[in-house]
Amino acid sequence: MGFERLTSILQNKMSNYDTDVFLPIFDAIQLETGARPYSGKVGPDDTDNVDMAYRVVADHIRTLSFAIADGSRPGNDGREYVLRRILRRAVRYGREVLKAKEGFFNRLVSVVVKVMGDVFPELKQQEVHIRNVIKEEEESFGRTLIKGIEKFKNAVQHVQNGQLSGEATFVLWDTYGFPIDLTKLMAEEQGLTVDEDGYNRALEAARERSRSAQSTQAGGAIVMDADATSALHRRGIAPTDDSFKYVWFKDHESVVKAIYTGSEFVESVETDGDIGVVLESTSFYAEQGGQIFDTGSLEGPHASFKVHNVQVFGGFVLHIGSYGTGISVGDKVVCKVDYGRRxxxxxxxxxxxxxxxxxxxxxxxxxxxxxxxxxxxxxxxxxxxxxxxxxxxxxxxxxxxxxxxxxxxxxxxxxxxxxxxxxxxxxxxxxxxxxxxxxxxxxxxxxxxxxxxxxxxxxxxxxxxxxxxxxxxxxxxxxxxxxxxxxxxxxxxxxxxxxxxxxxxxDAMRAADEFEQLVDNAAKLEGSSLEEKVLYLKSNVETLSIPAAKKAEIKNKIVQLQDRVRKAQKQIAEENKRKAVMITAEKAELAASSGKTFCVSQVEVGLDVNAVREAVTKVMEQKGISVMVFSTDKSTNKAVVCAGVPEKGDRGKLDVTEWLTNALEPLKGRCGKGKGGLATGQGTDASHVSEAMDLAASFASMKLT
Missing domain, CATH: 3.30.980.10 (Threonyl-trna Synthetase; Chain A, domain 2)
Incomplete structure (x- = not known):
């Protein structure tokens, strides 16, 4: 009778669902959803479908908990797809009928474990794992449920003759994960039917597209279908004895029983192209169980046949290869497996x-x-x-x-x-x-x-x-x-x-040790040498074929070196700003003491634009005069220049963009349009910086005098 039926008899109940096997789960569902209590109604009496929803959710959370504890989980194929379908069915009933909030379903695992865990200890052992799997799947479906329901409603609006089209039903499955039985339920609630034949046609068309893609990908390798293996049986040829595949480093003698071109069986080989040979017995391993096939050769009395693929079809091992001209059915051949490769x-x-x-x-x-x-x-x-x-x-x-x-x-x-x-x-x-x-x-x-x-x-x-x-x-x-x-x-x-x-x-371990040594050596460097080395290490670590755990360890070390570089760069940047502001402020004092309303300064901060801009901004604010600051980099022969004109001072007479553009001419540079009284530019020939500074001073003097 089964456990639940026996329980219903012992407890004098008319339904399995009225027993204490399910009632604690119903109580938990009510607590989670806030729905009315379970009343045991069925069929037409269950007008709001709430009791049906209770039964669906309770039954499905039990099924999923046990299946996941046994090692399965929701997925795309076979039994795993069945689990995905029932999970989505339960979630939909809970969300739409019981008005449950998102995430309610995985929280019911605990009550299943409480009810059944003493008898099935694997539920207790796997409780966290079961809940995590259901939670992940529930969240995924939750994201598509709203879109799918909206798509269903749109499809319903275009229904003709009270039937949802097969194409729309297929899209709901293919795009939103709604199995046809779920769509049928939703359609029935709307008083509609589903075109199942049209759905099956659309499904088969999709499968055919998939098969065609796989066939193309396979590159046209020789395959024996059911008709071919049946033909071998009709000719009285027994499946290949491949027990000799477990014998190593020994040639094996056999007899050619059939030769297959991919479309027909022939008595002898008359081409250098690919053909398949079936032997009475073989020492070659045919691809199966995840292990790749053996390669080698078949040495016959008149030819040597190069075997580059071995497959098994219905018990017949097919040795696929080329250059078999001269091999005939009935020939004795020697199997020579490439044991070095094996x-x-x-x-x-x-x-x-x-x-x-x-x-x-x-x-x-x-x-x-x-x-x-x-x-x-x-x-x-x-x-x-x-x-x-x-x-x-x-x-x-x-x-x-x-x-x-x-x-x-x-x-x-x-x-x-x-x-x-x-x-x-x-x-x-x-x-x-x-x-x-x-x-x-x-x-x-x-x-x-x-x-x-x-x-x-x-x-x-x-x-x-x-x-x-x-x-x-x-x-x-x-x-x-x-x-x-x-x-x-x-x-x-x-x-x-x-x-x-x-x-x-x-080799992988040795490469890891050698690269880690480079990282450890880099830790001894400072300044630009460290910065360059870290860039090299970071760009190369991902391409290494080394143990994953060691790679993670090495990457952590590189991250620490990057932190060092960032801290050093930050210190240099702060020092550059301080130095640039100090030197420019001193120049501004000298300019002010000689009656000038502008200052042109050079600082040694390389191409640090931020430091140059900081010097211009600070001194312009402090002194209230127009400022232009130059800085060059000898290694690249480039220069950065920033100019500023105060709003309450000379802005009406001196245009900051025009001033900087003129100054950049000797440096072969250019600048963008100034904004807020500030403009920044770069020059590609720093050797003329003195000329540029003189030009900047004379231009400002001319405009401000």
Whole structure:
């Protein structure tokens, strides 16, 4: 009967929702929303839909809490899209029917934990995580809900024959995240129907556009569709035996069973272009489970076929390559795998497992694998986590993997039944992945036989054990080192780590140490030397391929150096202002004592425009006379000049812009239009500063006499 139905019988209630499984949640909903109390009405009796809204919100907050505690979360595909749909449905009912305020839904997690947490301890353990995930999704939907409802209202105004068009329904889903069932509910409330056939056509058209884009991106690689694999079955060809892929450094003999051009099967190869070869058995690893394919060659009696891609379709391993002229169906061939390349891939795959383990150790049990790619040059791992991983945790994650490498742990693999594997405590699998039976278990540091002998041992929680069909190293020492290069968000609630192993990891660590030494050396510099070095360090640190945690540490050091530069620049600026004002004030005193109503001064503050302007402004205010101040920079042969004419003094006789423009002619400079009695300009030939100052003095003397 299920728990809720059994409860309704024991408590003599006509509905599951009338039991104490739901009533505490209803009380919490009323407290959050201020709606009328739940009265248990259904159908036509529930005229305001309030009781329906209570049931929707309560049922959906339970579903989401349990699903997120089990490692899932709202998203765009599959089961995750189902969760997103029910969350949005609950939020809409709460906001529109119960008149709840924004953010009400995630606050209901606590009552679910209170009601169910004793029986399901994972709810208590994950309470903060559950609430954060729901809060993030609720806020996101809140931003689109208002726009979507407005769009829906606009679409309703253009309805003909009482039916909302399929195109409008698709736009509501594609742009505003309204699933069709939500739109149908909104339409029903308006007495309308939805053109579901039109919606499906628009949806299929969008999918076709997506498929076409993917096909173009794939570059036309050979693919065997269902018709092709069915043709192989009809010809009595058995799926490829690829168990030999786990054997290293050994050539494997096999027989050509089929040759595929991408459109048809042929008996022999008559072109140097790409074709696909199906063998009876193979030692090549076909791309799957995130691991890249093997490359190499097939050596036949009359030809050598270069294999540059290996894919599997319906159990048939397709060796895709070129220069196969002379290979025919029935030929005996030797599989020659490029084991040097595979030796670069295997450490990355084993370290992906150790990374998966380290992420759960550091971040928590909510971390779930969302995808991975294992290449010769790097590994990439996608996982569920709601926020960026801080540098301290990145350092811990990287350290755990390196500790396992230094511990020189044996990597063990064994094929077992799926039922046996699932009993192993702490065994990792990709949630939602369909695994064959039997499956292959890969464990780091413990024999698979020991795991199977005592599957519930809590000791297994402290090791990496996963279901995996990939190729691995035999001991962690072969990975040499692990460097976590980057951590970033790629989708809502999904983070991505990129890392390297072996010599690439050692190179990354060495590059980090060398660059950090440059930063530490820069700390010993002063003045312009420090300023130049900091600019170089800041512009280059982002391009470095070094461990992310170390990069964050180095960037912090650079920030501290930037602070030093800013403080030094501020001190220099203050000193320049003080010096410029003092020298110009002295010049103004001399000018005033000789009966002049203007002052032309030169100060040594380089191209510090602020200091020059400060000198002009202060002295003009203090002395009430017209002032022009020059300053030059020998290294660039440039000059800055500022002029000021007081409002109550000479402004009617001496125009500040005209005065400065004349003075700048020998300096090959120009100025903007003066404002408020002040004008500033620059010259590109400071060697004529004396001539410019004489010209400024004679021009002012002429105008003011």
């Amino acid at each position: 030796s670069l891939i295997a450490p990355n795959h084993t370290c992906t497992h150790m990374l998966n383990f380290a992420l759960r150790e550091v971040l928590g049990d909510h971390v779930d694998q969302k995808g991975s790619i294992v290449l010769p040059e790097k590994l990439r791992f996608d996982f569920s986590h709601g926020k960026p991983v801080d540098p301290d945790n990145l350092r811990k994650i990287e350290s755990i993997v390196n500790e396992q490498i230094r511990a020189e742990l044996d990597v063990n693999a064994k094929e077992v039944t799926l039922a046996e594997a699932k009993r192993i405590n702490g065994l990792r699998a990709v949630f939602g992945e369909v695994y064959p039976d039997p499956v292959r278990v890969v464990s780091v540091g413990e024999k698979v036989e020991d795991l199977l002998a005592d599957p519930e041992n809590k000791k297994w929680l402290s090791i990496s054990s996963e279901l995996c069909g990939g190729t691995h190293i035999s001991n962690t020492r072969e990975a040499k080192a692990f460097a976590l290069l980057s951590e970033e968000g790629i989708a809502k609630g999904i983070r991505r780590i990129t890392a390297v192993t072996t010599d690439r990891a050692s």
